[in-house]
Amino acid sequence: MKIISQQTIKPSSPTPPHLKTHVLSLLDNYMPHAPVPFIFFYNNYNSGDINILKKSLSRCLTQYYPFAGRILSPFAGHVDCNDEGVxxxxxxHDSRLDDYIRKEANHESLRELHPNVSITNMVAVQLNHFTGGGAVVAVSISHKLVDGFTMATFINQWAKVTRGESPFKPYFLTPPTR
Incomplete structure (x- = not known):
């Protein structure tokens, strides 16, 4: 495995001032800051698609503004929606995707396909290129911020925007601040 590049993708538009603090629910406050990884395998991948992936991710982060923010401390109780990005x-990878899946795919080897979410970051993405054109897109999002439905909705949104479709605006229910 060789890292080609590492960068931060920021939202395409800034978060409005009234949405800069996303208060976590009582349940979310008790959730661990553990990554929830999703891994997607693609046999046919055009390496030129990386810029489309980055631009569409940037557009989605505008709608999913807490994902581009930071939890400033483990006990903060809120996400600072500061647009720092993901x-x-x-x-x-030196192997072909088919060979990797057939020979190497086990619990431990799959870990190298997905990125680590730091203690303050909410989301990380890793695009894995394989010899012969296969690719794996892996997304890790903090469980403190998402449940399974929210994760699936975000991934679906990102896929829609990548295909050139219009995203819908999600609604984040935020408890009032004290």
Whole structure:
């Protein structure tokens, strides 16, 4: 595995001032800051698509503004929606995707396909290129911020925007601040 590039993808538009603080629900406050990884395998991938992926991710982060923010401390109780962005790793592997899946795919080897979410970051993405054109897109989002439905909705949104479709605006229910 070789890291080709590492960059931060920021939202395409700034978060409005009235949405800069996303208060976590009582349940979310008790959730661990553990990454929830989703891994997507693609046999046919055009390496030129990376810029489309980055631009569409940037557009989605405008709608999912807490994902581009930071939890400033483990006990903060809120996300600082400061538009700092998400980590995007571009990685190459020496094997073919089919060979990797057939020979190497096990619990431990799959870990190298997905990025680590730091203690303050909410989201990280890793694009894995394989010899012969296959690719794996892996997304890790903090469980403190998302449940399974929210994760699936975000991934679906990102896919829609990548295909050139219009995203819908999600609604984040935020408890009032005290």
């Amino acid at each position: 980590e995007f790793l571009d990685v190459s």
